[in-house]
Amino acid sequence: MSGSWARDAVNADANIVLVGFMGTGKTTVGRVLAGRTGRPLLDMDAEIEARAGKAVSDIFRDDGEPAFRRMERDLVRDLAARSGLLISSGGGIVLDPLNIADFSRTGLVACLLADAETILRRVESETHRPLIQVADRRARVTELLDRRRPLYEAIPFRIDTSHLEPAAIADRILTEFRRVTA
Numbered sequence: 001m002s003g004s005w006a007r008d009a010v011n012a013d014a015n016i017v018l019v020g021f022m023g024t025g026k027t028t029v030g031r032v033l034a035g036r037t038g039r040p041l042l043d044m045d046a047e048i049e050a051r052a053g054k055a056v057s058d059i060f061r062d063d064g065e066p067a068f069r070r071m072e073r074d075l076v077r078d079l080a081a082r083s084g085l086l087i088s089s090g091g092g093i094v095l096d097p098l099n100i101a102d103f104s105r106t107g108l109v110a111c112l113l114a115d116a117e118t119i120l121r122r123v124e125s126e127t128h129r130p131l132i133q134v135a136d137r138r139a140r141v142t143e144l145l146d147r148r149r150p151l152y153e154a155i156p157f158r159i160d161t162s163h164l165e166p167a168a169i170a171d172r173i174l175t176e177f178r179r180v181t182a
Contacts, residue, residue: 012083012084013083013084014083014084014106014107014108014180014181015079015080015082015083015084015086015087015103015106015107015108016033016037016039016085016086016087016107016108016110016173016177017085017087017089017103017107017108017109017110018030018033018087018088018089018110018112018173019089019091019093019094019100019103019109019110019111019112019152019155020091020111020112020113020114020152020161021091021112021113021114021119021144021145021148021152022091022119022123023114023118023119023120023122023123024091024112024113024114024119024161025112025114025122025161025166025169026088026089026112027041027043027088028166029112029161029166029169029170029173030043030086030088031166032166032167032169032170033086033170033173033174034086036170036174037086037174039084039085039086040086041087041088042079042085042086042087042088043088044072044075044076044079044087044088044089044090044093045090047075048068048071048072048075048090051071051075052071056068056090059071069092069095069096072090072092072093072096072099073096073098073099076093076096076098076099076102076103077102080102080103080105080106082106083106083107087103089103091148092148094148094151094152094154094155095148095151097151100155107177107181108157108176108177108180108181109155109157110157110158110159110173110176110177111152111155111157111158111159112158112159112161113152113158113159113160113161113162114160114161114162115160115162116138116141116142116145118161118162119141119145120137120138120141123137123141157176157180159172159173
């Protein structure tokens with residue numbers, strides 16, 4: 001099935017929104033989907049950085065997480081009012097249920113999941129993630145995953161990416177997208 005998607009084979013009006021914890025593959029899968037659909041990938045964290053004029057880690061450090069979440073909420077409102085987007089959200093987007101509700105009204109919200117071991121392996125060398133800049137990353141990832149799990153599980157369309165290649169994940173997302181937007 002990989003590679004068989006025509007660029008115009010998806011609903012031009014509906015959005016595709018990738019949500020999930022850090023390290024679940026939102027950006028990687030988003031790039032595959034961008035190639036298959038012809039849509040540019042809009043990374044919410046990068047957009048917030050552009051609007052704020054500083055890195056997410058600096059926003060967390062200088063202004064605090066609540067300020068970042070307000071910026072995130074404002075961006076969700078802006079993006080949910082548009083159509084035909086391919087969006088990679090930040091991992092904490094689920095903390096405000098209005099974010100998921102807004103995105104769900106405009107297209108498919110695909111929640112990418114992974115187990116803690118997979119996440120830790122995928123983010124082990126990354127230094128740009130402010131929520132895991134702690135001595136015990138394993139404990140922090142486990143704590144955050146446990147807290148957010150019910151929020152992720154409330155999203156109807158979920159894919160465990162722990163043992164799947166990005167192309168297979170993209171296949172599943174496009175199949176579901178075509179089903180719900182037909």
